[in-house]
Amino acid sequence: MTRKTILITGASSGLGEGMAKEFAAMGRNLALCARRTDRLDALKQELTEKYPDIKVSVQALDVNDHDQVFAVFKAFKEEFGYLDRIIVNAGMGKGASLGTGYFHANKQTAVTNFVSALAQCEAALEIFREQNDGHLVTMSSISALRGMPRAMTVYAATKAGLLSMTEGMRADLMKTPIKVSSILPGFIRSEINEKVKNTPFMVDTETGCKALVKAIEKEPVQAYVPGWPWALIGFLMKRLPLKVVMKLG
Incomplete structure (x- = not known):
């Protein structure tokens, strides 16, 4: 099945922008939204x-204006007449070790990456339930598989919550035509991690977005992207002692 019309949140930069370019090259119509309209x-x-x-x-x-999420998704649906796929991509990575005075940043990441993702999933599934069709994609992270230290603690927790929520939605919709996919990117260069240096297995944005779109097109239950080496690393992360897992990154 070809998903002709695709809505992407957080599409003004990074992975959202990169995926939009890849889907455009495939001839897909795009509904793109983000804060930075320029x-x-x-x-x-x-x-x-x-x-x-x-x-x-x-x-x-x-996306932190939850009423606006519903309004914008509905407006896109009315404009295009049909939305085939919605990619919940908008997110952020602010934060620091808990107890070090950065609650405001940790809270902002928690709200944006989980509560606002919930709003996007609710708005998307209202449309898909009405259509009795559609493909919902949530962008989790390889960090969702284990607890992470320092600035990654809350980010990883939100992505774990999103991964669990996505599985719950998939269970709820299992007997319907609506498809639900969790995508777990590994290290793909984007604005959210542009200051991170010397990271193993990091790929550039274009390479990463090509891999993301290829995975999404298969409409998997769950996918590590790029598949190598992240499928293997994901397998190990879920099984190794925490002190060993911390050395993988």
């Missing part, structure tokens, strides 16, 4: 000039 407008112009046969629509969206 970057969305530039992306729309780039894609429509390069691929004149596709439709690209953009809207401003701060």
Whole structure:
């Protein structure tokens, strides 16, 4: 099945922007939303000039404005008439070790990556239940598999929560035509990690987004991306002692 019209949140930069470019090259129509409308407008112009046969629509969206999430998703549905796939991609990675005075940053990451992801999933599934069809994709992380130290503690916890919630949605929808996929990216260079240096197995944004789109197109239950070496690392992370897991990154 070809998913013709795809909605991507957090599409103004990083993995969201990269996936939009890959899907555009495949001839898909795009509903793109993010806070930075200037970057969305530039992306729309780039894609429509390069691929004149596709439709690209953009809207401003701060996913932490949960009423706006529902309004924007509904507006895209009314504009296109049908949404085939929704990718819950918007997120952030602020934070620090708990108890070190950075509750505000940890809370912001917790709300954005989990509560706001919940809002996006709710809005997406309202549309898909009405259509009795659709593909919901959540962007978790390899860090979801174990607890992580320092700045990664809350981020990893939110991605674990999202991974669990996605499995719950999949269980709830198992007897329907609606598909639900969890994607667990490994280390893909983007704005969220641009300051992180000397990270093993890091791939550039274009390589990572090609792998993400290839995985999403297969509509898997769950996928590690890129598959090598992250499928193996994921297997090990779930089984090795915590002090050993901490050395893998």
